[in-house]
Amino acid sequence: MTATWVPGADATPYTVANLPYGVFSRPGEPARAGVRIGDHVLDLAPVLHDEVFATGSLNAFMARGRTAWQDTRRLLQRLLSADAKEAPANRAALEPHLIPLRQVRLHLPVEIGDxxxxxxxxxxxxxxxxxxxxxxxxxxxxxxxxxxxxxxxxxxxxxxxxxxxxxxxxxxxxxxxxxxxxxxxxxxxxxxxxxxxxxxxxxxxxxxxxxxxxxxxxxxxxxxxxxxxxxxxxxxxxxxxxxxxxxxxxxxxxxxxxxxxxxxxxxxxxxxxxxxxxxxxxxxxxxxxxxxxxxxxxxxxxxxxxxxxxxxxxxxxxxxxxxxxxxxxxxxxxxxxxxxxxxxxxxxxxxxxxxxxxxxxxxxxxxxxxxxxxxxxxxxxxxxxxxxxxxxxxxxxxxxx
Structure with missing residues (x-):
């Protein structure tokens, strides 16, 4: 299994092998999408430079289809990996957008259709x-x-x-x-x-x-x-x-x-x-x-x-x-x-x-x-x-x- 540079995450069942998606907010800020890694959530919009993750639900991202899901997952695993050659640079870039779960409110992740x-x-x-x-x-x-x-x-x-x-x-x-x-x-x-x-x-x-x-x-x-x-x-x-x-x-x-x-x-x-x-x-x-x-x-x-x-x-x-x-x-x-x-x-x-x-x-x-x-x-x-x-x-x- 690929290790991650996120502190403590490898000792949890939320490693880079998992990376579930959710929607969160901090006080006074709008809801946006992230992935869970350990006991943190990674804010995806600024990390991936993609406003689809700032819409308050996962629907717009999910609508892109399987190839987009796979490509995004592989990219996130690489960015969060401790084994990648660019791991120090990735950590420096991503760590400001890594938020402890205790600081966020979690929302319904999907706008439910039927x-x-x-x-x-x-x-x-x-x-x-x-x-x-x-x-x-x-x-x-x-x-x-x-x-x-x-x-x-x-x-x-x-x-x-x-x-x-x-x-x-x-x-x-x-x-x-x-x-x-x-x-x-x-x-x-x-x-x-x-x-x-x-x-x-x-x-x-x-x-x-x-x-x-x-x-x-x-x-x-x-x-x-x-x-x-x-x-x-x-x-x-x-x-x-x-x-x-x-x-x-x-x-x-x-x-x-x-x-x-x-x-x-x-x-x-x-x-x-x-x-x-x-x-x-x-x-x-x-x-x-x-x-x-x-x-x-x-x-x-x-x-x-x-x-x-x-x-x-x-x-x-x-x-x-x-x-x-x-x-x-x-x-x-x-x-x-x-x-x-x-x-x-x-x-x-x-x-x-x-x-x-x-x-x-x-x-x-x-x-x-x-x-x-x-x-x-x-x-x-x-x-x-x-x-x-x-x-x-x-x-x-x-x-x-």
Whole structure:
């Protein structure tokens, strides 16, 4: 692995093998784009002499396409390398634009166009089927034939650290009860991986090569009100139970940084239709961790997802729906085959029947006001390193009664 001259960065999972992009500001200054190196952010506009990084979002840069993404990444790695012949000169030129993270505010890195959420974990879909349809068929007949998804609400995608206000909606206390309008009593999380679209498509055309369109990935928490969801989701699916907030990391990890994390993906039976057959290995060996009030409660394994992100993109566009720069689509909850590997409290506690025991003696079936949830993740990086995806965190605030 190439070392960097940035102090302390090589001892972190944010080395030159990573370099995630984000948008930041300092007090009294406009927001602009940077890359994270160690515990610093490098201000890109003055370093690269390119005003595209001073626009307050990554969209204009992402719209330039894959060749520009690759060229910019290689240039930044060279500028930040301690091994380059010109390293002393590079350090002198760049160091004034290297800002400690503690001095900046992080913003939503992308202007979100559309948001689609998939449902791609076999274990999660099976668990939810058993919980919501006890005694019935866990998986619907279509589930193994296509990546099931729904169109979410892009206007409530928020950056990590934004408080989440407890939503209210219609819910019923018992299966045969009458609905009431009330705050959710079953506020939940969903640990997911989000995919950020850079290169658009024209209406009527399907997306081609996955890596030509997807700029990078971001950790995502699809907050869910399970009681509202259970009442409303038949026959059209999620609505108010999920539209109140979706949190994403402040950092977008470039797809290229995950090259060493690529794996073939899980075997699929039956074989998908031709447009969904994998031409490249786009499974990703990403290890996630969920903490509740600072205490680890689960470690979901992304590598075990049934549908891979290239298949999600192919299905999203097969009908001719166009992509826009800034579109976001997510994997759905990442879950494994046992409680300690599940990605939602709905599954971990089996809809509240088996509460999580915390070390301070408290227990949780679902989230209470004041609770803070943080999702982190790591993946193999270049040269045997391990890189981190930017965390996504949120604290629950009381809502309207």
């Amino acid at each position: 948001y689609v959420d998939f449902y791609c974990s076999l274990e999660h879909a099976t668990n939810v089927g058993h919980i919501f349809r006890p005694g019935g068929q866990a998986l619907m007949p279509n589930w193994r034939h296509l990546p099931v998804g729904y169109h979410g609400r892009s206007g409530t995608v928020v950056v990590s650290g934004t408080p989440v206000i407890r939503p209210r909606g219609q819910r019923v206390a018992t299966p045969d009860g009458e609905p009431v309008l009330a705050p959710t009593a079953k506020l939940d999380i969903e640990a997911e991986l989000g995919f950020v679209v850079g290169t658009p498509t024209r209406p009527g055309e399907s997306a081609g090569d996955f890596a030509d369109h997807v700029f990078g990935v971001t950790l995502l928490n699809d907050w869910s009100a399970r009681d509202i969801q259970a009442w409303e989701y038949v026959p059209l699916g999620p609505f108010l139970g999920k539209s109140f907030a979706t949190s994403v990391s402040a950092w977008v990890t470039p797809l290229e940084a995950l090259e060493a994390a690529r794996i073939p993906g899980r075997a699929q039976d039956p074989e998908p239709l031709a447009y969904l057959r994998r031409s490249e290995p786009w499974g990703l060996d990403i290890s996630m961790e969920i903490t509740l009030n600072g205490e680890p409660v689960s470690s979901p394994p992304y590598r075990e997802m049934y549908w891979t992100p290239d298949q999600m993109l192919a299905h999203l566009t097969v009908n001719g729906a166009s992509l826009r720069t800034g579109d976001l689509y997510a994997s759905g909850t990442v879950s494994g085959d046992e409680p300690a590997r599940r990605g939602s409290l709905l599954e971990i506690t089996w809809n509240g029947a088996e509460p999580v025991k915390l070390s301070d003696g408290q227990s949780r079936s679902f989230l209470e006001d004041g609770d803070t949830v943080t999702i982190t993740a790591t993946a193999p990086g270049a040269g045997g390193t391990r890189i981190a995806l930017g965390e996504v965190t949120g604290t629950i605030l009381p809502g309207l009664a």
